[in-house]
Amino acid sequence: MKIAIAQINATAGDLKGNCARILDCAQRAVAEGASLLLSPELVLSGYSPEDLLLRSDFHQACEHALQELALALPLQLTVIVGHPHRHLGICYNAASVLQDGRICHTYHKELLPNHSVFDEMRYFGEGHEALVFEHQGHKIGIVICADIWGPEPARRARAAGAELLLVLNASPYHLNKQEERYEVVQDRIKETGLPVIYANLVGGQDELVFDGASFVMNDEGALVQQLPCFEEALGMVTFSNGVPEFGDIVAVPEIEATVYQALSLGLRDYVLKNNFPGVLLGLSGGIDSALTLAIAVDALGAERVQAVMMPSEFTASISLEDARAMANGLHVRYSEMAIAPLFEEFCATLAPEFQGRAFDTTEENLQARIRGTLLMALSNKFGSILLTTGNKSETAVGYSTLYGDMAGGFALLKDVSKTLVYQLANYRNTISEVIPQRIITRPPSAELRHEQTDQDSLPDYAVLDAIMEAYVEHDYSHAEIIELGYDELDVMRVTTLIDRNEYKRRQAPVGVRVTSRGFGKDRRYPLTNKFVRNVE
Known part of the structure; x- marks a missing residue:
């Protein structure tokens, strides 16, 4: 038989x-x-x-x-x-x-x-x-x-x-x-x-x-x-x-290979089954957008992918150089649109309302929203779906801007922690080196103000990701996470940020699920929530 x-x-x-x-x-x-x-x-x-x-x-x-x-x-x-x-x-x-x-x-x-x-x-x-x-x-x-x-x-x-x-x-x-x-x-x-x-x-x-x-x-x-x-x-x-x-x-391949294949297949089927002609993304010179670009090209072919670099006064020259090098190496359509003139116009318009107030996250978010507006305009005009490039770690703690870098139709790395992002980038480069090594080794930064790095606002990603996994994927209490050896202040800080940013995640686009519990159908918390989590 x-x-x-x-x-x-x-x-x-x-x-x-x-x-x-x-x-x-x-x-x-x-x-x-x-x-x-x-x-x-x-x-x-x-x-x-x-x-x-x-x-x-x-x-x-x-x-x-x-x-x-x-x-x-x-x-x-x-x-x-x-x-x-x-x-x-x-x-x-x-x-x-x-x-x-x-x-x-x-x-x-x-x-x-x-x-x-x-x-x-x-x-x-x-x-x-x-x-x-x-x-x-x-x-x-x-x-x-x-x-x-x-x-x-x-x-x-x-x-x-x-x-x-x-x-x-x-x-x-x-x-x-x-x-x-x-x-x-x-x-x-x-x-x-x-x-x-x-x-x-x-x-x-x-x-x-x-x-x-x-x-x-x-x-x-x-x-x-x-x-x-x-x-x-x-x-x-x-x-x-x-x-x-x-x-x-x-x-079954090793973990990095299986996750990479899952992301590629998830993206390809979402794009093709929904009849999008292709994808576009904002290419910043950072690790998340670099990995997103690599997966998009592997999944869809370079002819279906467009990358757009939108430098500001805070964009480092090496970010521009690395973005150009990667886009050229992958043979995708590549554009540059400086946002400084638009940012100045917005600031001038808002100046009477903001008088006497210092530069803060408002101006940082404004830059992200200008970029989101430009990318969505390209998406509307040409029909390509905009890929959001944020990872699970950022999504968890709200290190993202509504209607800015969260704008888009598909969040490819939505369920990929920052530490796994680095693993996947290194894995992809073992096949052929498409991600410039400097992107992988330099400290991550949103580049929305001078001398900014992610760790100015967040714990080290290894710590953040471990706390996030325990809290989100395993439902551990604060006390249980602290017993794993993590600092009480870090635990309280990360879990508080996760709880506080549920409203952002509810507005985020769909993305590929690769863990046992992602931010999507898996985890359903009330937006209005006053449950107090005790450490003891």
Whole structure:
């Protein structure tokens, strides 16, 4: 028995396009001798359709697309397709067995995740029955994604006679996610003795990136096959006497490489799936915009990328030199627009109102907003989406300007800490040195006043990032963070800034999620919030 794994890049709501991808995989699977094809969770509709699932016309379209797909599939192939299924007035996250032009069996997902980025209880009802079907003399069970994270669905499939477990997944990427998947699947194998085929979605969908890396484990929990990360693929698994044979195992790259690939894929799919002709960004000569530019070129090609340098009186000459060098080295369209004349005009207009008040963050923010206005004008005129270049550390503590450097449509580094930014820049330069070394080694600065560095206003980034991770990603209290060895004043300062700047983050553009808890769907705090966090 030969089973094909279809690692597909689906788009939410693109029923025609998603069905075409399934059909293409089915035809290739038949050509390679497969008799069964496994596709990912909700591949027909894309994951997640979110409030499209509240529309009756969307359900009608999904039902029609599934029926049409069943008729179009090769008759000699059995195909497992993930899709929304409305039954007796309830919507289910479902998987159907398509065979001989018919929908033969349908399974309803039992365990509905309702945490972090998942809202499945908002849309779906819970299934309660196992599905085991026969194929070439074998009994095969089906479960969907979170079902494998709890013991009962797999046990019910085993009790119903399953000899093999197929798992449809739309499991989004975050750091070290694949290791978590291995551990969970191995736990289920220990409990049931069933080999597992784990088919995962791939591609970017708004802030989520699905990394693929679909895999097969035998009944001893050994990895026998794995598809590549961050790309569409069709894998073939041969079973002999009910045991999956060893095949290609494409290793998961190191952390920096996986994050870089996740960011590239997330950006590429957001731009192309939303039909933007390209991207533009403000190139400052600093590390964040340099990394953003490198990823944009790698993801989209230089012809789709424009970089704009907007120097002020506070811009160092080396910032201009490094920005020019990087833009020229990557062969992107590059422009320079001096903001000093505009800044002077604004200051002159505001002078009567500001009389007697010293230069402060108001004037700093004004420069950022001038730049944001110029960049948005270019975006409006030419249709390219503006990339915001701020990182997670800055977003966390509000070291950014609303309607200034926060202006834009996609925040590529939104979930990337400053320390990880440096790691990614160094990683990219191991491939080819596109980021000038001086950008990496010089102290970071917003260059909005004379002799400014980030550390004038913030703790050292290594300290800030560690406190941020503990507080945001792990929900540690002040006392717990201090027990980790961090200074009480630093802890209070960073966490207070994080809390105070929730209102800014609520207005920030969407960006790629790469940690287990980003500033987006993961973390939902009230803007008006007077909870007092005690150190004791």
